[in-house]
Amino acid sequence: xxxxxxxxxxxxxxxxxxxxxxxxxxxxxxxxxxxxxxxxxxxxxxxxxxxxxxxxxxxxxxxxxxxxxxxxxxxxxxxxxxxxxxxxxxxxxxxxxxxxxxxxxxxxxxxxxxxxxxxxxxxxxxxxxxxxxxxxxxxxxxxxxxxxxxxxxxxxxxxxxxxxxxxxxxxxxxxxxxxxxxxxxxxxxxxxxxxxxxxxxxx
Numbered sequence: 001x002x003x004x005x006x007x008x009x010x011x012x013x014x015x016x017x018x019x020x021x022x023x024x025x026x027x028x029x030x031x032x033x034x035x036x037x038x039x040x041x042x043x044x045x046x047x048x049x050x051x052x053x054x055x056x057x058x059x060x061x062x063x064x065x066x067x068x069x070x071x072x073x074x075x076x077x078x079x080x081x082x083x084x085x086x087x088x089x090x091x092x093x094x095x096x097x098x099x100x101x102x103x104x105x106x107x108x109x110x111x112x113x114x115x116x117x118x119x120x121x122x123x124x125x126x127x128x129x130x131x132x133x134x135x136x137x138x139x140x141x142x143x144x145x146x147x148x149x150x151x152x153x154x155x156x157x158x159x160x161x162x163x164x165x166x167x168x169x170x171x172x173x174x175x176x177x178x179x180x181x182x183x184x185x186x187x188x189x190x191x192x193x194x195x196x197x198x199x200x201x202x203x
Contacts, residue, residue, distance in 0.1 A: 054132065058181060059116070062178050063113055065083060065181065066080070066113065066116060069175050072167060072168045072174060074171045075166050079171050079172070085179075086116040087115035089119060090114075094111065120182060123185050124185070131192075140184040142180075144184050145180035152176060
């Protein structure tokens with residue numbers, strides 16, 4: 001296949017159609033692919049890894065954690081409140097619409113999920129634009145998760161007391177994971193942004 005620039009406008013023939021510019025062969029069939037199709041394939045292949053890592057995995061991992069936390073909210077819903085922090089921006093809208101989400105658990109879960117995933121998708125998109133290191137992000141999330149889980153359990157004299165307080169170990173790890181995902185995503189985004197700005201200024 002010849003070199004192809006995905007940002008270059010596709011060539012057209014005399015009839016105004018797209019000019020075929022890519023050959024393919026699977027052993028049984030051979031022919032030429034239109035340049036617009038090659039452009040789409042190349043853009044998907046080039047951007048899939050970072051998009052899947054940040055725009056999908058960041059809100060997706062948080063969503064898994066917050067759904068578990070919704071079933072194990074902790075004492076007086078304290079842990080689910082902390083876990084769902086990225087969704088708090090929707091609270092004024094709920095108040096303006098007069099929606100009673102306290103008594104409608106399913107509606108509350110849906111609103112939290114949509115609002116939180118929207119906010120974290122934006123964070124993931126920004127991480128993709130700044131080319132945040134996926135390894136750096138994963139390591140910081142894991143480290144912060146381990147620290148917050150240990151910190152939340154260590155507040156009680158025994159493991160049994162901790163479970164009696166919030167009902168289940170699932171309440172602790174799900175809230176810790178949700179907090180780790182959104183906290184470290186924002187932190188990695190900020191650190192990477194400052195680093196790239198410093199490199200540009202002092203280069």
